Amino acid sequence: MTRTLIVIDMQRAFDDFDFWGASTNPACEKNVAALIEAWTASGEPIVVVRHDSTSARSPLHPDNPGNALVDAVAAVDPALFVRKNVNSAFYGDVDLHAWLGSRGISELVVCGIQTNMCVETTARMAGNLGYAVTVALDATRTFDLTADVAGLGTVTRTADELMATTALDLQAGGFAKIATTESLVG
Template identity: 75%
Template sequence: MTRALIVIDMQRGFDDLDFWGPTANPDCEANVAALVAAWSAADEPIVVVRHDSASPSSPLHPGNPGNALVDVVAEFRPALFVTKNVNSAFYGDPDLHAWLRERGIDEVVICGIQTNMCVETTARMAGNLGYRTTVVLDATRTFDLSTDVAGLGTVTRRAEDLMASTALVLQGGGFARIATTAELVAA
């Protein structure tokens, strides 16, 4: 056992498109389910991460129904369950890095929501911590994003473009390898 699947923030609250806006990759949940099934069949460890937002107005706040995991993730018992309130799963509870090291796991495969937020931040940290890191891009999704940026004005990006940028930065920057669900399920 030298690798683990890390499933990030697969929560019902991300189905609230009135809150989050337009999204990309409607196959994300099915692809996450395929990865979970493959890891379970191979008896490899699966880590589930849940975002507990500190903001009461967020669908991901622990007091809101959107904090619950989606069925494909909630149906099984993971080897480790981590809660966090920041972008990186490495800053959650319990300590993901310590848990992986105690078990001699040196490779992580990451999927979940949001591609350019918690998935990317966790992948960058995993790469920096020395893990062989793979992000399964078609088992992630994100949402359109628009914000005012000093010196640039309003910057807007479509979800598909954010996913492509994440893939480019992670693989091009040496943080992680980008893979597909089919590639990993067949392996």
């Protein structure tokens, strides 16, 4: 096999909209489950990534219940499990790049949470490392974002805008191809 599915940060904490704010794409978890089912049926490897925040106040901290994976992902027996505390899955407790290389894997399909954070960072790094990367955009989701930015003032983007921008940046920038779950499992 030269292709693997990378499932990023599908954790219960992201269901806490009081903490994260408004989200988009409620079909994300269903689509991730469909990808997992297709990969399992084909015998292709699945990599599961979990974000273990170093901040005790974060719902993603290992001591908090939100750190747990959602059911569809928790049920997977992954070929590799990566714990990380930064945005990229390539900077986890397992050397993902070395693991992929040792197995001759050159094609990655990436899904999970958050579209414009860990999914995008992992996809960009994978593209820079020479992998053929596809992001299953409808198997990702993110949250509205607001920040005070020097020179710009207060900048606000909706989750839908952030997903579209991530898709544009990844595809137009040559980091990854954007696909739908149906096109990958159909």
